Amino acid sequence: MTAVTIYDVAREAGVSIKTVSRVLNKEPNVRGATREKVQRAAEALGYHPSLFARSLAGSRSHVIAAFVDAALTIDHWRGERTTDYLTRVQLGATLECREAGYHFMLELVDHDPLTVSREIRNVLGALKPDGALLTPPSSDDPVVLALLAEAGVPYVRLGAESPGGGGLRLHMDDAGAAAALTEHLIGLGHRRIGFIMGDAHHAASLRRLAGFRDAMARHGLDLPESLVQPGDFTFQSGVVSTRALLALPQPPTAIIASNDDMALGCLAAMGDVGLTAPRDLSVAGFDDSNSGRASRPPLTTIRQPLVELAAMGVRALISGEVGTGADRDVSALPFALQARASTGPAPGAAVSDGG
Amino acid sequence: MTAVTIYDVAREAGVSIKTVSRVLNKEPNVRGATREKVQRAAEALGYHPSLFARSLAGSRSHVIAAFVDAALTIDHWRGERTTDYLTRVQLGATLECREAGYHFMLELVDHDPLTVSREIRNVLGALKPDGALLTPPSSDDPVVLALLAEAGVPYVRLGAESPGGGGLRLHMDDAGAAAALTEHLIGLGHRRIGFIMGDAHHAASLRRLAGFRDAMARHGLDLPESLVQPGDFTFQSGVVSTRALLALPQPPTAIIASNDDMALGCLAAMGDVGLTAPRDLSVAGFDDSNSGRASRPPLTTIRQPLVELAAMGVRALISGEVGTGADRDVSALPFALQARASTGPAPGAAVSDGG
DNA sequence: GTGAAAGCGCTAACAC
């Protein structure tokens, strides 16, 4: 069971190992006939090049690494509320890597300032990845970014907040998604729509609010400031802000919360005062969380294109279009509005499609 | 930014590279003083050994690979019902690998019989993993098992159904978990408990049923056959079997479904006839699924120790205790009973702790 | 206890 090497293939095909290498790497300067001969030999022998040898000898490692916060992941596993965020990122990244003959390695890093530097250096030294995919909060950790830049490893920052950190910043079109949600509600006849913000420290919160405002303005709808309530992405803040909205002289007929957790808080607050969605009030969220999907009624929400985001990031890394010094920001990524039972026609309003 | 190598450390420490290698690999035959000198030098230079060089030169690759079904994972991503199964397996495996200086690589494999062999060989050839972690359905795929055995790669089969496939089979103590659920209900005063089986083709279904029967018998409770209904793990089969149970002359006061999906079907069927859990009927499931957690009422269920299972598997692989020819079966793994609101005191029964 | 030499299976720079 000793492995088949490039020498075996070369011998079988009657060429030099360099020619085999050329064929494998799709390099030019090989005659069609020779190429075929080599491919047949490789196939016949069941040859599979060693990642280790290729990476050690060559200038590329054929490895893309993701840096994921260990504490967060462990918390998530221990806690009641779980998501499949990682699974989806991994899937997109792995599929894209496989396509390109790359390997994807997920590395957990401790964001303790005392150890993060050692850990990152360790991964970088051991793997020499051709690119790094960062998820929050790594995607905003200046230490991580600096280490990657120093090592000359191009990186993609998923869901990153801060601009100017170098690399490629990739995120959903939050404003567009908020606008889509708003228009979905307007289409259902709603005119007074409340909005619960996410944590104001998150750039996404501001983008979502902006998208909401824009859509309202575009449709000539009035938006008194009292209809926009603060929040911090927690269930509890959803409860509090919903109470505030319901206490208004003219309460809204629909509420958009900046994430599903707050939207669930919204449903809970409604239940407390005997209100039901969507009969009395429509509710929408963001994230397409598992709990939002399983709630009663299930939440109308926005699904982040995480798989596509990760795949796109890996593609940019492998194709080399990210480069070390780049600082780009791409947000025009498709999102999916998941219309479910938590939103419905405005009370007493005829649903109109065109006006 | 040229990397620090073993030569740099050797020079800095004033020893040969072989000595550095010895220290790094915790081999014997190095004096304490020399060892320290080398460690200091490595630390000072920020040395991190190259995985590629180590794996290429040595007999171990320091890589543990997981083989995961691509189609299933993609379906799961696309579908409405998602789980964090993979995330949890990955977490346990990655943490354990990190501890031992290993790297964990997740590989998606297509279970198409035409391609599976090529894909597995490819991974095996490229990575030469020191061990493989298999998740369903790979853990029962005879082709996968045969290829691994042929390549001499030890493997651990998570949630595997069929015995005799070699390697180490690791699964939750299903019988114990079913018994725990049963005793939880008995403790709440229930005496007539219905059971909805999982797909009879799954060994876990039979183990769960056996655990239920045992617990009932141990407590001297009568168990007419009509209280055990068939099922196939789908929501719909939960609905059907619940109707059958409710139609009995003496319906049960509690129902254990062999997974959460069926338990949710159970709740739905109850709702149809105006019954509420746990007031009219207690309901419990298995899996600790996201939807079971978010349902109303949230389900009492059994949480599989997936993180621990994966970690244990990796540990067995790295320590070498699995070996190529082994065929062991370990099921005595801890599970966690999650008592939630779907189970409560039996109607009209005083809750007793001791009798 | 420590070191020198060989080589793991490839790619990179050059010859031809």
Added chain:
DNA sequence: GTGTTAGCGCTTTCAC
């Protein structure tokens, strides 16, 4: 178009 020669950074064998 194709082959030759060096390494990549380690572990392995075996000598001392």
